Amino acid sequence: MSLKARLAREIALTGPLSVADYVVRCLHDPQDGYYATRPRLGAEGDFITAPLVSQMFGELIGLWMAEVWRGLGAPDRFRLVEVGPGDGTLMLDLLRAARAARGFLDAAELVLIEPSRPLRAVQARRLAESPLEPRWVETLAALPADAPVLLVANEVLDCLPARQFVKTAGGWAERRVGLTEAGELTFGLSAPTGGLVETTAEVGEGQVLE
Incomplete structure (x- = not known):
């Protein structure tokens, strides 16, 4: 079963994943994660550092x-x-x-x-x-x-698993990976977990905070 199919099954059973959890699975899943199975560095690979x-x-x-x-x-x-x-x-x-x-x-x-x-x-x-x-x-x-x-x-920060929050008219919401009615992966919003989101920056409606 592909990683996408396994993620969709998990989300259907337990609910949407945080963006951080989704990134961890995509990078480090033992069976299909990018870094766990097929990292390609260098001029002939996927990226160069x-x-x-x-x-x-x-x-x-x-x-x-x-x-x-x-x-x-x-x-x-x-x-x-x-x-x-x-x-x-x-x-x-x-x-x-x-x-x-x-x-x-x-x-x-x-x-x-x-x-x-x-x-x-x-x-x-x-x-x-x-x-x-x-x-x-x-x-x-x-x-x-x-x-x-x-x-x-x-060049580590670009692949760290970060949670994402979006400023809405009603306050902060957490961006999560869920499923469409057709069973495809999609971004959605839910109430934040683990306490209030705090920032000293001025954030407008619709902006994303990591």
Whole structure:
């Protein structure tokens, strides 16, 4: 059964999904999710990111990381964390440049936050000869709080699961994914759950807040 059919069945049984839940399913469903099954990065893939355009991007971030480490007093133990490491290119370039900071690599524990099994395999191949051996976790919550963290995340915000709210004449409503009478997926509105929506921005009727 396709992901679309499974989502439609779930919605029919339990009600509309939040946009956040819908995005999580589309990206990370073990059977059909994009990142879980067929991520295609690079010029021949579905999209290209800055680290794949020039190694200078990752190298500059590596030098910046080393400077931040020095600013923290050069702790003798810290975690170097990347969220959404793609194919590992950014981290490889970062580590190459960070060699210039004496003691940085000796103090670093490399952690990659990546839920996609196919991408983990790509990252492992890319970083096989890097000076640090990575370990993988699925969420930030999996990191213990026993050492400082230097974190880098490139082009991650565009695929984070965000809830959406719409300003209506009667107040805020939550945008959800439901079904048409014909059983097709569609956007709709419902009363917000989990408390009131608060924002300091001026939002006009019909505008969407994430």
